[in-house]
Amino acid sequence: MAHDFLSLSDAGGDALAAMINDAMDRKSLRKDWAKARPDMDAPLAGHVLAMIFEKNSTRTRVSFDMAMRQLGGSALIMESGSTQLGRGETVADTARVLSRMVDAIMIRTDDHAKIEELAHYADVPVINGLTDLSHPCQIVADLLTVVEQGFALPGLQMAWLGDGNNVANSLIEAAGLMKFTIRIGGPPGYEPDVGFIERARAAGGEVILTNDPREAVSGAQIVVTDTWVSMGQPGGEKHVAAMQPYQVNADLMALAAPAARFLHCLPAHRNEEVTDEVIDGHQSVVWDEAENRIHAQKSVLLWALEKL
Ligand code: CP
Numbered sequence: 001m002a003h004d005f006l007s008l009s010d011a012g013g014d015a016l017a018a019m020i021n022d023a024m025d026r027k028s029l030r031k032d033w034a035k036a037r038p039d040m041d042a043p044l045a046g047h048v049l050a051m052i053f054e055k056n057s058t059r060t061r062v063s064f065d066m067a068m069r070q071l072g073g074s075a076l077i078m079e080s081g082s083t084q085l086g087r088g089e090t091v092a093d094t095a096r097v098l099s100r101m102v103d104a105i106m107i108r109t110d111d112h113a114k115i116e117e118l119a120h121y122a123d124v125p126v127i128n129g130l131t132d133l134s135h136p137c138q139i140v141a142d143l144l145t146v147v148e149q150g151f152a153l154p155g156l157q158m159a160w161l162g163d164g165n166n167v168a169n170s171l172i173e174a175a176g177l178m179k180f181t182i183r184i185g186g187p188p189g190y191e192p193d194v195g196f197i198e199r200a201r202a203a204g205g206e207v208i209l210t211n212d213p214r215e216a217v218s219g220a221q222i223v224v225t226d227t228w229v230s231m232g233q234p235g236g237e238k239h240v241a242a243m244q245p246y247q248v249n250a251d252l253m254a255l256a257a258p259a260a261r262f263l264h265c266l267p268a269h270r271n272e273e274v275t276d277e278v279i280d281g282h283q284s285v286v287w288d289e290a291e292n293r294i295h296a297q298k299s300v301l302l303w304a305l306e307k308l
């Protein structure tokens with residue numbers, strides 16, 4: 001039985017906690033190892049992951065590739081423009097064919113309906129490497145980073161500033177599954193997906209929406225932002241102007257808890273959504289967060305392939 005990972009809820013809170021623990025264990029075991037060597041147990045030896053990219057990527061591409069290598073398997077990259085998918089072969093037929101050839105599929109695409117269709121027709125696990133709606137793999141790395149920094153997830157106070165995008169949606173989902181509070185500070189009209197908010201609240205997470213950036217960040221232990229204009233989104237001058245009050249700068253960070261940490265999935269648009277002073281400052285853990293994509297992706301792969 002393949003485990004699809006289209007959203008964090010596909011795994012649920014207990015499996016997410018297990019993923020974070022496994023990632024921490026594997027990360028600490030590797031500390032004493034030469035960088036190039038695989039994990040000793042090589043649990044995915046002989047397994048191949050196909051990665052379909054319909055949008056740009058640095059971290060997702062490299063972390064999944066390295067995760068597969070370190071787990072003893074391998075990955076192949078399919079830029080959709082150079083595949084038959086890019087020439088109109090259907091998602092369903094692509095799913096059927098790849099299922100006969102590889103052990104798992106990771107896809108980064110635009111419309112979330114496409115990944116649902118792929119998962120429906122594939123017999124192997126399908127992993128969401130970002131859609132316009134959500135970015136669950138990023139959030140496994142984010143939660144790992146938060147725990148690593150010494151914070152407990154239940155009861156955590158998190159602030160999100162800016163655009164209510166795919167990353168925000170998945171963080172809200174995490175708030176429900178792991179029972180923490182997320183305060184979303186953003187301009188009217190740029191709120192996260194209402195379905196994610198309602199499901200998180202129903203699951204026991206606290207989701208607070210405000211247009212006041214100071215209220216959002218006040219007392220927060222974790223402050224998170226992302227690009228104001230996501231890939232494939234229209235953006236424009238009005239959009240960027242509306243985001244300006246939500247820039248994470250030193251004045252805003254001063255309102256967070258004294259030991260607060262700053263997260264950003266990257267790539268950053270420096271001095272737009274975050275100032276150099278904050279992203280390069282002592283509260284920023286963005287490089288740990290980026291590294292943690294490898295460790296988190298290993299857990300996602302192991303869970304999807306029923307090895308966790
Ligand atoms: N954070 C993230 O998903 O980065 P990439 O777009 O580089 O994969």
Ligand code: NVA
Binds near residue numbers: 130165231
């Ligand atoms: N919200 C961003 C995340 C990039 C990793 C985007 O979709 O472009």
